[in-house]
Amino acid sequence: MRTYAPSKHPHSDAPDTASAFRRMAALPDGPERDQVRQEVICAWLPMADRLAGRFRNRGENIEDLKQVAALGLVKAVDGYDPARGNAFESYAVPTVVGEVKRHFRDHMWTLHVPRRVQDLRNRVRFARQDLSQTIPGRAPTNAEIGEHTGMTEEEVRAGLDALDSFTALSLDAELPGSDDGYALRDTLGTADPALDVVVDREAVKPGLSRLPEREQHILYLRFFRDMTQSSIARSLGISQMHVSRLISRCCDNLREQVMQDAA
Incomplete structure (x- = not known):
């Protein structure tokens, strides 16, 4: 299998595959084109792994994330057109990242949340992180988050509600501060006869x-x-x-x- 030297790029995982893409575009479908395509995918796999690493510690196994990123890379290789003159990396990065984000959106939420609300959740989450550095000692108010993001207070409330919808708490999970096995199911009521x-x-x-x-x-x-x-x-x-x-x-x-x- 042919190896590709790194291009002049700040990332060491960005190989120079421009000639391989031009060759692949000129070849008809068949074994030779498949071989070049496979070599290009393998050359860019380190970049896909690096992008997958951005999403570690978010509740998904890193190896599974690498598989999803690899799928995004394959889609990027198949969809890239070198005739447009853009570097492959500028096309591949958003494609791979988008595939990983889509995986989280479609498979990782315990409760089904509309995409619009998921986007509100992300905007609220990042705004809270930013504001926590400028407002010490307390959490930012809904109005402050809205002003920071340009969202209405209703949208902020929807985003805050979605923060707790990504994962579900088991009914057998002990409540914080409980040392006697008191679990969430112990707080649930029953039908009153x-x-x-x-x-x-x-x-x-x-x-x-x-x-x-x-x-x-x-x-x-x-x-x-x-x-x-x-x-x-x-x-x-x-x-x-x-x-x-x-x-x-x-x-x-x-x-x-x-x-x-x-x-």
């Missing part, structure tokens, strides 16, 4: 208000004071059997009324 009781009480209220006073009192003693039928019978001077029949009749009537209202 008393809510069903509230619905039932509200449903029977109209029917209860229409009952005779004595039946209302008996139901109150039985279901709110938790008195037995025998105790209710003694307090009212009637038989326990009579109390039982009254309670059954009232409950049947209330149930029928609630079902009719629901229908």
